[in-house]
Amino acid sequence: MPSSPSSPSSPSSPSSPPRDERERLARAALTRVFEPGDERGGRWIREIGPVELMRRLGGTDGSPQSLKGMTAARLAGYRLRASSADPGQDLVDVAAIGGRFVCPGDREWPSQLDDLGDARPIGLWVRGRSDLRLWALRSVALVGARACTPYGAHMAATLAAGLAERGWVVVSGAAFGVDGAAHRGALAAGGATMAVLACGVDVAYPRGHAELIGRIAEQGLVMGELPPSDHPTRTRFILRNRVIAALTRGTVVVEAEYRSGSLVTARNAQRLGRYTMGVPGPATSGLSAGVHELLRGEGVLVTDAAEICELVGEIGELAPVRNGPVLPRDLLDAASARVLEALPWTGVMDGRDVARSAGASTDETLGRLYELHSLGFVEREGDGWRLTSGRTRDGGARRGGT
Structure with a gap:
């Protein structure tokens, strides 16, 4: 040798x-x-x-x-x-493309990879100027199907951009489909992204992503376990996934069939005690079947970057509370809401009948009706009262109304 x-x-x-x-x-x-x-x-x-x-x-x-x-x-x-x-010669070759070889014990070595035990990488060949250990401390994996749907590509790019804007590093495998969309989403947001390859870091695979991998090397990090010029194989793709899972705080699967390498990444993450998340898709989509199976187990359903950050982030990184729209009726006090409910959907009702239906006195009911009239909920017709034309009890427009 x-x-x-x-x-x-x-x-x-x-x-x-x-x-x-x-x-x-x-x-x-x-x-x-x-x-x-x-x-x-x-x-x-x-x-x-x-x-x-x-x-x-x-x-x-x-x-x-x-x-x-x-x-x-x-x-x-x-x-x-x-x-x-x-x-x-390998060290010379990787240095020629602006790379380096990072070993266990180096300051830049991500210690979370040690969780893999004897299966941890012997070392990592790395391209890019950023610090691998620091970036890995706040990173999330986004993985999914190569032959993804437009929905999957959109969700991957949107999630990646949202994570990047919140200061998280997006990690994926630079493959076609969800991987590529995730990298592009992070880059478009001016954020950080890392690609873990199943070949040498000087090899652009897939070839159609040569430009993307070059951009990642310029703005982020490209890494792999294999030395310069080494080629990918099917088993190397599968084994690469354990590094993605161990390197990050959590793994998000966007789209995946029942037999998918992305699910291998998710299962590795679960075994390592990392967070495992899935983005739901149509129940009729075979590309989401694997994700739905994951969500039936220990996977956590997420729909945006805020929900991912709430799970993997620090205390205080909370997703906003999800509420439906506030309707005008929600702002009424209980007594006024009860009077409003007493009015029929159509037709006119006498004030006394409204009071009887609402379980209140006539005087109180009339006072509430005039209040509702000033707010636009009801209108007067002769001696009776009715819901405002074209409006529903919640204050919204009635179907077919103005």
Whole structure:
């Protein structure tokens, strides 16, 4: 291996890199050896350290027994990958596009990723000028169907813009559909957004989102577990979702079928103790069926950014109280409302009959009727009273009225 890190047992010399740099090189190399989320590899890193693990994988004197749970066939596969890893060149390549490699223990490392245990990322390749740890502290994931409906795209963009305006970072996967709409909504609001890729951060995938990914790298952050130039696969997309779930305070699913990667993100979020939310859709829409199933369980229904912030935010970040419109009748006192209710929908009623129906004295009823007359609720016709022409008891316009 061209840039193989040395053993931790070997003494440092003026020509050898410091220990933290050797660990960075080892972790960078291991991102080419192990697939994302490989818990076996994560356990070995935890038990013997990345430098020693690369020494055993890169040497010729190792044996299957040198690593717990390793078979000869698996060892051969790992060694084949390790032999072609060039972490020094990978670090140069990512720096050339304005990127960096962030490792556990770095100041910029988001510690919430440690909740993944041995499945946490070996490290993250990152593009963008912002601080990953600080942005992740106040972030929300917005995910959903690739083949989303116009409703789904509208809701994703609207929610993202609302979150961005409230100072939240929108995290998604840069895919077509809901992901792209979420990123664009945040960018349009001048807010912050992060894209977690299932490939190298120098690879624009999907190709149709090359411009969008470039904008995210300029205004926000693009990151992934895979080293530069690595390509996406189906399993890498699925495994990428655990990072989105762990990185953020909560996950919002906008549209998703029963079999959807977005639901994988939501289930990961639930297992990690994060908030899981869903945006309802038409009951007849197959693209909302998975979301509705989520809402039947532990998912929380949300319809706008304020409701999301109320759930994942700090004390005091409350959504406004939802009320229907205040009708003119709502402003009447109880006695006047009772007199108004006594009048028939059509026709004229004598004042005494109104008093009898309202259960009040004649004098009090007449006083209330004149008050209602001045407010426009009733009108007088001869010796009787009726509802104002074209108006209902609540003070609104009657159907077909003026």
